[in-house]
Amino acid sequence: MNEFSRRNFLKGCGLAATISLTSAVYADTLSTDNTVLKKKFNYTHLIYDETSDISKSFAKSLKAGGKAKMLKVDNDISDIYFKLTNSLKKHPNSVITGLSSYETFFVMQNLLKDYGFVLFHSGTHTIQNGAIKHEIKTSASMSDKISKSLKSKEWQRNLATNLSSFVLEKNSHKFELTTPNKGEQESIMCSWIMASKNVKGAVI
Known part of the structure; x- marks a missing residue:
């Protein structure tokens, strides 16, 4: 019983970490895109x-x-x-x-x-x-x-x-x-x- 709970706990942690990492990557992508969209320029x-x-x-x-x-x-x-x-x-x-x-x-x-x-x-x-x-x-x-x-x-x-x-x-x-x-x-x-x-x- 304890082994089963421990296994589920580790799986849950792994899933949470994956979601967290995915969210971070996605957030960085949005941030990068916004930076591109707001990019300043030089007049020619x-x-x-x-x-x-x-x-x-x-x-x-x-x-x-x-x-x-x-x-x-x-x-x-x-x-x-x-x-x-x-x-x-x-x-x-x-x-x-x-x-x-x-x-x-x-x-x-x-x-x-x-x-x-x-x-x-x-x-x-x-x-x-x-x-x-x-x-x-x-x-x-x-x-x-x-x-x-x-x-x-x-x-x-x-x-x-x-x-x-x-x-x-x-x-x-x-x-x-x-x-x-x-x-x-x-x-x-x-x-x-x-x-x-x-x-x-x-x-x-």
């Missing part, structure tokens, strides 16, 4: 408009400490068109961003879609006399940080800081925000991030 290209102080300020702030190739649009988008398309042929898994004029964003969006790129963040910043209206579509995990940056005095620099730590997640969160315009020239600017679907860690 940074687009900015030479004629816009806001765009240049954003580019300068985002470039600090980064390795992105800066492409300047000086009135004519064709200045960078061939440089970018040639670069994409060599490096198809690129991540591109900018705070640019609406016209530059429109051309970039259509160009990059032809290469299978996805829009992970987009913001329309309508700068009028007295106010700036921000219409944002971004990832849920970044929405609070982006909202705070837009409320600051140097919003374009703080936006660049937050987008420098952006995670490529689906742009499932929308919000609108109106802030004071403290002397900026009337214009429509667009902040955006587009990346290849094949970038490791991207969640579409």
Whole structure:
């Protein structure tokens, strides 16, 4: 009787150990997968408009400490068109961003879609006399940080800081925000991030 109880006890311990080990391995796998999904990345290209102080300020702030190739649009988008398309042929898994004029964003969006790129963040910043209206579509995990940056005095620099730590997640969160315009020239600017679907860690 004692031998039978001892045998059952050992079997029970072995089964418990197996379950515990399996659970640990499974937990590690999930942890690893989540790490991959939340992986940060480096921008490969940074687009900015030479004629816009806001765009240049954003580019300068985002470039600090980064390795992105800066492409300047000086009135004519064709200045960078061939440089970018040639670069994409060599490096198809690129991540591109900018705070640019609406016209530059429109051309970039259509160009990059032809290469299978996805829009992970987009913001329309309508700068009028007295106010700036921000219409944002971004990832849920970044929405609070982006909202705070837009409320600051140097919003374009703080936006660049937050987008420098952006995670490529689906742009499932929308919000609108109106802030004071403290002397900026009337214009429509667009902040955006587009990346290849094949970038490791991207969640579409």
